[in-house]
Amino acid sequence: QVQLVESGGGVVQPGKSLRLSCAASGFSFSAYEMHWVRQAPGKGLEWVALLSYDGNNEYYADSVRGRFTVSRDNSKSTLYLQMNSLRPEDTGLYYCARGRDAYYKYCDYWGQGTQVIVSA
Amino acid sequence: DIQMTQSPSSLSASVGDRVTITCRASQSINDYLNWYHQKPGKAPKFLIYAASTLQTGVPSRLSGSGSGTDFTLTISNLQPEDFGTYYCQQSFSAPYTFGQGTKLEI
Numbered sequence: 769q770v771q772l773v774e775s776g777g778g779v780v781q782p783g784k785s786l787r788l789s790c791a792a793s794g795f796s797f798s799a800y801e802m803h804w805v806r807q808a809p810g811k812g813l814e815w816v817a818l819l820s821y822d823g824n825n826e827y828y829a830d831s832v833r834g835r836f837t838v839s840r841d842n843s844k845s846t847l848y849l850q851m852n853s854l855r856p857e858d859t860g861l862y863y864c865a866r867g868r869d870a871y872y873k874y875c876d877y878w879g880q881g882t883q884v885i886v887s888a
Numbered sequence: 889d890i891q892m893t894q895s896p897s898s899l900s901a902s903v904g905d906r907v908t909i910t911c912r913a914s915q916s917i918n919d920y921l922n923w924y925h926q927k928p929g930k931a932p933k934f935l936i937y938a939a940s941t942l943q944t945g946v947p948s949r950l951s952g953s954g955s956g957t958d959f960t961l962t963i964s965n966l967q968p969e970d971f972g973t974y975y976c977q978q979s980f981s982a983p984y985t986f987g988q989g990t991k992l993e994i
Contacts, residue, residue, distance in 0.1 A: 803984075805932075805986075812973075812975065812986060812988050812989040813924070813932060813977075813986045815984045815985060815986060818982065818984065827983065827984075828982075828983065830889060830983060863931060863932070871920075871979075872920060872922065872938050872979050873920075873979040873984060874922040874934055874977075874979060875922075875924075875932075875934060876943065877934075878932055878933075878934075879931065880931055881931060
């Protein structure tokens with residue numbers, strides 16, 4: 769069965785960096801696009817980033833472009849999110865999700881999320 | 889960027905009712921519209937893509953419609969497990985924005 773397990777969250781000071789990981793299993797990871805989606809406490813979903821199956825194409829939300837970088841290691845079936853210059857508004861639960869369909873790009877499976885808190 | 893606006897922001901309904909949630913895009917997105925359902929403390933669950941195609945296993949009392957800028961999610965014969973928050977998302981162009989959510993209380 770498809771499993772996505774995020775890790776790497778924690779408490780970090782503003783301006784610092786953090787790298788999230790998402791370990792995938794139960795499917796052919798290298799064949800799928802992967803998304804990051806976050807949710808601030810008590811708020812709605814915010815799409816963060818998308819990475820193509822081969823890692824060659826990246827897309828970002830305006831709020832994180834230039835600060836966050838998404839990458840993947842297909843040999844390890846792992847997705848990453850490198851977050852630099854963190855701000856308090858980056859606080860939230862970060863989900864990785866499998867992208868399905870090259871056209872409709874919906875997220876059919878989600879992990880349980882990893883918590884990021886940016887605070888002095 | 890494409891803005892997605894859902895209405896209402898919240899609604900209350902009874903078991904057996906029929907409810908409709910609306911999602912409007914700031915520009916035409918053809919049928920590149922997805923729907924998700926999230927219960928408190930849980931990850932979102934994918935429901936519908938291409939505005940009206942149900943994911944395998946999603947009950948047929950849920951249905952989606954629309955194209956262009958206006959979309960609806962309809963839930964017939966409301967069940968207790970339907971409570972939670974529903975989100976639309978456009979996948980027409982990056983960034984793939986979500987609506988702000990509609991909280992459904994049973």
